[in-house]
Amino acid sequence: MTTGFQGDADMTRFIGVESLAAMVHEVGVDTFLRGLADYIEADFLRWSQFHKVPRHASHGDIGVVELMPISDDRLFGFKYVNGHPSNGRHNLLTVAAFGVLSDMATGYPRLMSEMTLLTALRTAATSALVARRLARPDSRVMAIIGLGAQSDFQALAFRALLGIERLRVYDIDPDSTAKFVRNMSARGFRIEVCDTSQDAVVGADIITTATADKRNATILSSNMVGAGVHINAIGGDCPGKTELQRDILSRAAVFVELEEQTRIEGELQQMPATFPVTEIWQVLAGMAEGRTDADQITLFDSVGFALEDFSALRYLDDLARDSSHVVEIDLIAAPSVPVDLFGLLEAHRAPVPLLAA
Amino acid sequence: MTTGFQGDADMTRFIGVESLAAMVHEVGVDTFLRGLADYIEADFLRWSQFHKVPRHASHGDIGVVELMPISDDRLFGFKYVNGHPSNGRHNLLTVAAFGVLSDMATGYPRLMSEMTLLTALRTAATSALVARRLARPDSRVMAIIGLGAQSDFQALAFRALLGIERLRVYDIDPDSTAKFVRNMSARGFRIEVCDTSQDAVVGADIITTATADKRNATILSSNMVGAGVHINAIGGDCPGKTELQRDILSRAAVFVELEEQTRIEGELQQMPATFPVTEIWQVLAGMAEGRTDADQITLFDSVGFALEDFSALRYLDDLARDSSHVVEIDLIAAPSVPVDLFGLLEAHRAPVPLLAA
Incomplete structure (x- = not known):
């Protein structure tokens, strides 16, 4: 009522x-x-x-x-x-x-x-909830590439749910970087500001990409992604907008919210329709495997879902x-x-x- | 902005x-x-x-x-x-x-x-706007069958736009009738409460049907509808809910809001898909004829449209x-x-x- x-x-x-x-x-x-x-x-x-x-x-x-x-x-x-x-x-x-x-x-x-x-908060909560299942349990360092409106919430959620306190960050815009450092330093994070995205991912256990470019960009190329990393890909979220080199998807175990939606809107739009993915609800419910070994690359291709x-x-x-x-x-x-x-x-x-x- | x-x-x-x-x-x-x-x-x-x-x-x-x-x-x-x-x-x-x-x-x-x-007001305004084009210009008396929540607004709109002050009304429920008479008498209408819907339509230039029965009912049968009447059919507005005997539609020139919607939701659901109707915007724009002579029966099969x-x-x-x-x-x-x-x-x-x- x-x-x-x-x-x-x-x-x-x-x-x-x-x-x-x-x-x-x-x-x-x-x-x-x-x-x-x-x-x-x-x-x-x-x-x-x-x-x-x-x-x-x-x-x-x-x-x-x-x-x-x-x-x-x-x-x-x-x-x-x-x-x-x-x-x-x-x-x-x-x-x-x-x-x-x-x-x-x-x-x-x-x-x-x-x-x-509320959407910024729920997007971050979803990312962290999924990473808690897919990232290596010993993950300590997260790289964040793209320090726009969503990045602060991502940092907070990963600390709240996974205990991540060390961040390596990069953004092409110095003002966005300054904003992030100001907000998150005050919240007690240890932040390393990097000169390039290549630098930011060095030693990172988790990589969050959250750039705002409305095109097919390569924020993350395959040679930047080492074994055992979990990638939390937030920014590729509509047709014609992607952040990852497609080779990364080929190397990774890819997890999505709703398959039919992500094939249109996510990083997945770069891959053939037969490319295998797992819906994350199946992992949470114990009906599908998440990470199977410490060297595996896991990728959450997140586009945001009505649920x-x-x-x-x-x-x-x-x-x-x-x-x-x-x-x-x-x-x-x-x-x-x-x-x-x-x-x-x-x-x-x-x-x-x-x-x- | x-x-x-x-x-x-x-x-x-x-x-x-x-x-x-x-x-x-x-x-x-x-x-x-x-x-x-x-x-x-x-x-x-x-x-x-x-x-x-x-x-x-x-x-x-x-x-x-x-x-x-x-x-x-x-x-x-x-x-x-x-x-x-x-x-x-x-x-x-x-x-x-x-x-x-x-x-x-x-x-x-x-x-x-x-x-x-606001929906009650816009439904009434639409009814009156359409009747102003389709009813005989010398219309003076309106019958209203069904005295629920919409009826008061219909009466007010028909007076505001067409000058109708004389009403012949009927509802199966005495409380609804009492409510209508109380509200509209205070607003200065001349109201004749009738014992049957057959009685209500006698001498009416315009007939408004606005009953709430969720089924295929016959509120108005063909023998009740004389030459020259305009029918404002409000109550038949979803699949399985109609008010008029189908013979009335056969005798009338039928006007609708959006044809494809009314074929599913309106009185029109009783007729074959080829039954001819005119979208009311065409009449208002002078692109289609409305009433062509004083003896014609015109029917507005209204279901309510997003516009x-x-x-x-x-x-x-x-x-x-x-x-x-x-x-x-x-x-x-x-x-x-x-x-x-x-x-x-x-x-x-x-x-x-x-x-x-």
């Missing part, structure tokens, strides 16, 4: 940018990331219970708006997300998002949340119960008698105060 | 149930309905500019949740709407909705609104500029430097006082 009733509306929980930030700090960012990873894992473990459908995309001249729905028997969730590379010029985000979680029993929305911050957004909304919905930072909005009308919708409108004919407390 | 900027967020206009009701009364319900009809007509007239796509439906055991997107080059809109016949048992609405309007140039949402009331929701959101967005009843919500994060999303989160680490001392 919905979270409340107030006057003429069934109230929906609303978590805006400020509320989400406050909720993260309320429990602490490490605890938040670990909790988020637990919810994502729990949902991956019941993979077959979800109705997974293609996203809906509305393409404009300079960008796209997408609706990503997913549901199980109990809950329906969707994320609204845009993709506008030119937004940076207006100091707007190229990707911004919000989402809604609803009860399938009534069809009523129970939670609406900002999802720009992770669903889990994030579900986590937030549970956290919101004990949080003082949630407000409610009157999204759904509640006439006292359902056939008398007009009566609800008429009841407001006299001036009413703008906001309830 | 978005409507404002506040601290760490690009603000989105939010129109909840209370705000919408207040905005309707701010301009007056008649003016609101006429304005709404103007926006709907304007959008029907530029029909080919819209990217029209099928709705996305998530079916559960006892209901459905739908996302209905539509866009032109400038704006993207979608409506979230549920359909849960069993909701009435919990005193919840069987159909409730909200919607979002976004800028295609940035992908950012500019307006979010409740759409339960009408888009027009309603657009109308609301324009009205909101001059309204004191709109609030803003922090749906979209706005880091001062786009790559420093974590910095935005971190800025909220210390408790922030709500108001400066």
Whole structure:
């Protein structure tokens, strides 16, 4: 059911940018990331219970708006997300998002949340959750190539879930590098800033690639990748945008979220349709092998999947119960008698105060 | 662009149930309905500019949740709407909705609104807009069969757009009838309550059917429909739910919103795929004939189309500029430097006082 009733509306929980930030700090960012990873894992473990459908995309001249729905028997969730590379010029985000979680029993929305911050958090939690299964257990050093908006969250999640504290980092942009070093030094990481990506990967047990180039780039070439490394490839996430030389995929055991989606959007778009991959839910469920030996190269070709957004909304919905930072909005009308919708409108004919407390 | 900027967020206009009701009364319900009809007509007239796509439906055991997107080059809109016949048992609405309007140039949402009331208003405005073209110009009396949530809005829209003040009404449920008579008498209509639907249609120039039965019913049989009548059929709006005897369709000139949708959802589901219909935008644009003579039976087989929701959101967005009843919500994060999303989160680490001392 919905979270409340107030006057003429069934109230929906609303978590805006400020509320989400406050909720993260309320429990602490490490605890938040670990909790988020637990919810994502729990949902991956019941993979077959979800109705997974293609996203809906509305393409404009300079960008796209997408609706990503997913549901199980109990809950329906969707994320609204845009993709506008030119937004940076207006100091707007190229990707911004919000989402809604609803009860399938009534069809009523129970939670609406900002999802720009939340997507960054869930992407990092998913990466770390997968690396915890696929990276060598003795992994201590992570290289991060690409120090944009996602990189800080990746660092935090890998420390929270795998205990990684040593980072070797590289970005082509000095401002992004300075931003990362400033933020993460303050959070206690030991950071080595490198002059090249080749340098950054030296001695790394895990390599995270998270660059923003909208083209087929070679951020990581095969000769840079040694035995036993786990690669967490975040940046190759839409058609025409990849980061890894294809030889790396040939050498690696490749893991994906949803195979049919990753073949279109991921690093996998470089490989023939018959190239074998494993869906990560099978590894988490013990139905498929993850890493088989210490010398193997494992690769998580991550593009982001609606299930992770669903889990994030579900986590937030549970956290919101004990949080003082949630407000409610009157999204759904509640006439006292359902056939008398007009009566609800008429009841407001006299001036009413703008906001309830 | 978005409507404002506040601290760490690009603000989105939010129109909840209370705000919408207040905005309707701010301009007056008649003016609101006429304005709404103007926006709907304007959008029907530029029909080919819209990217029209099928709705996305998530079916559960006892209901459905739908996302209905539509866009032109400038704006993207979608409506979230549920359909849960069993909701009435919990005193919840069987159909409730909200919607979002976004800028295609940035992908950012500019307006979010409740759409339960708004859908009732836009459905009525569409009915009246179409009847203004198809009903005989000398129409004075309307029969309404089915006095549920939609009926009051229909009466108001037909008076606002066509000057109809005399109503002959019937509903199987005395409570619904009492509700309608109470609301609409107070609004100055001359109402004749009838004992049967047969009685209600006697002498009516326009017949509106708006019953809620979820099955193939015969609310209106062919012998009840005389020459020259305009039928506004609202209630047959999903597979397996119709109100009219099929002989009526055979005798009438039938008009629809989007042909492929109405063949599945409307009264038209009773007819063969070759049965001729006219899309109403063509009549409004002068590209197809509407009523050709005073004896013709015209029938608007209305199921509701995403374009009408888009027009309603657009109308609301324009009205909101001059309204004191709109609030803003922090749906979209706005880091001062786009790559420093974590910095935005971190800025909220210390408790922030709500108001400066």
